[in-house]
Amino acid sequence: MEHISDVEIIAPNFKRRLSGVTSTIIQLVPVQRRLGQKVATLGPGLPETLPQIGFLSLLSLWSPPKARTQRIWHARRNLEMLPAIILRDLLRMKLKIVFTSASQRRHTGWSKFLIGRMDAVIATSSKTAAYLEVPSTTILHGIDAERFFPADDKPAAKTMLGLPADKNIAGCFGRIRHQKGTDLFVDAMIALLPDRPDWIAIVAGRATGAHVAFEAALKEKVRAAGLAERILFVGEHTNIPCWYRALDLFIAPQRWEGFGLTPLESMATGVPVVATDVGAFAELLATDDSSPGTIPGTSMGSSVGQLIEADAPEAMMAAAAGLMDDPAMARRCAENGLARATARFTIDGEARSIGAVYERLLNGAF
Known part of the structure; x- marks a missing residue:
């Protein structure tokens, strides 16, 4: 446990089940610490390796940390904003509250009430910022290049996972559900x-609760098509970067997404991408030389992949077929995507930008 007097930023996680927010905290906090940001987590469902404080430490929040007059409470959910407001406004503890929003829909009245009482708001994409009714700073998520990097030997990467080394592989990763x-x-x-x-496909991820029947129906559809040996459901894995390195094409078919890291993870591992125009995907794939219509049926051709309309099966098939059948274009997209990911979307850059928000807030610039 961290001593509260040494903690300047509290990162609460009040949901026990793994989610995108939880994953963000797990990946970001160690980088923030390495960059000198004195952050600690609070709440369940996080690895013991992360710096943490206990709930009893909150009783000490009337006293500021060393060398500061206040602390930052960085909330990412409604249920993390409300306690901070109580601590700051009712109990008069020395806190400034930051909220990161990934939502791309109109906020409920309750959410607007909470967001309107934040000291600073971060949006994870321009689309997200457009739904906010308060000033915000847009900071896109970054990728950890120490985890996500291209395979030196693609056939060996496939063999290590028990996949055929002589086949090209298209992949789709994430929770198995209609929304995805x-x-x-x-x-x-x-x-x-x-x-x-010469191609096979893999689905990596798991179905939970009400989505188990959805997954079962997909497996039955694959079996009925006689493709059970070529469209593989490989389950959920903790070594997901290894699975990206085995791919020759990644498809992000989401109907809706708050941000969505999978295209960025694919780009960082040197894999060409087909992605729907949801979440932050357009901002991840967009480049100065993007040009429309390079593949029939797509909404935008990009030098790092193909951006298509959401819930458009024909466009998805056209974009995927174009990259499957043109290895030279797929290779160019992979190379350009890797360069863009490493130049524009590092997790160090994300952490530094968040740190700049903290400093401006603590220095009274907001």
């Missing part, structure tokens, strides 16, 4: 693979 568009990926592969014997 897993069915669109499966349908595209059922249509494309019979004419492309």
Whole structure:
């Protein structure tokens, strides 16, 4: 446990189950610490390796940390904003509250009430910022290049995972559910693979609760199409960067997304991307030389991949087929995506930008 007097930033995590927010905290906090930001986590569901404080430490928040007059409470959910407001406004503790929003829809009245009482707000994309009714700073998520990097030997990367080294592999990673568009990926592969014997496909992730039947129906559809040996459901894995390194094409078929790291993770591992125009995907794939219409049916051709409309099966099949059938274009997209990810979207850059918000807030610049 960290001593509260040494902690300047509190990163609460009040949801026990793993989520995108939890994953962000797990990846970001060690980088923030390495950069000198005195942050500690609070709450369940986090690795013991992260710096933490206990709930009893909150009784000490009337006293500021060393060399500061106040602390930062960095909330990422509604249920983390409300306690901070109580601590700051009712108990008069020395806190400034930062909220990071990834939502891309109109906020409820309750959310607006909470957000309106923040000292600073961070949006994870320009689309997210457009839904906020308060001033915000846009900071896109970054990628950890020490975890996500290209394979030196692609066939060996495939063999290590028990995948055929002599096949090209298209992948779709994440929770298996309708929102994530897993069915669109499966349908595209059922249509494309019979004419492309040198390709297989993998779905990595798991279905939870009400989505188990959805996954079962997809597996049955694959079996009925006679492709059970070529469209593989490999489950959820902790070594997901290794699975990216085995891919030759990544497809992000989401119908809706708050931010969505999977295209960025793919780019960082040198894999070309087809992604729907949801979340921050357009900002991740957009480049100065993006030009429309390079593949029929797509909404935008980019030098790092293909951006398509959401819930558009024909566009997805056209974009995937274009990259499957043109290795030279796929290679260019992979190279350009890697360069863009490492130049523009590092997790160190994200942490530094967040740190700048903290400093401006503590120095009274907001």
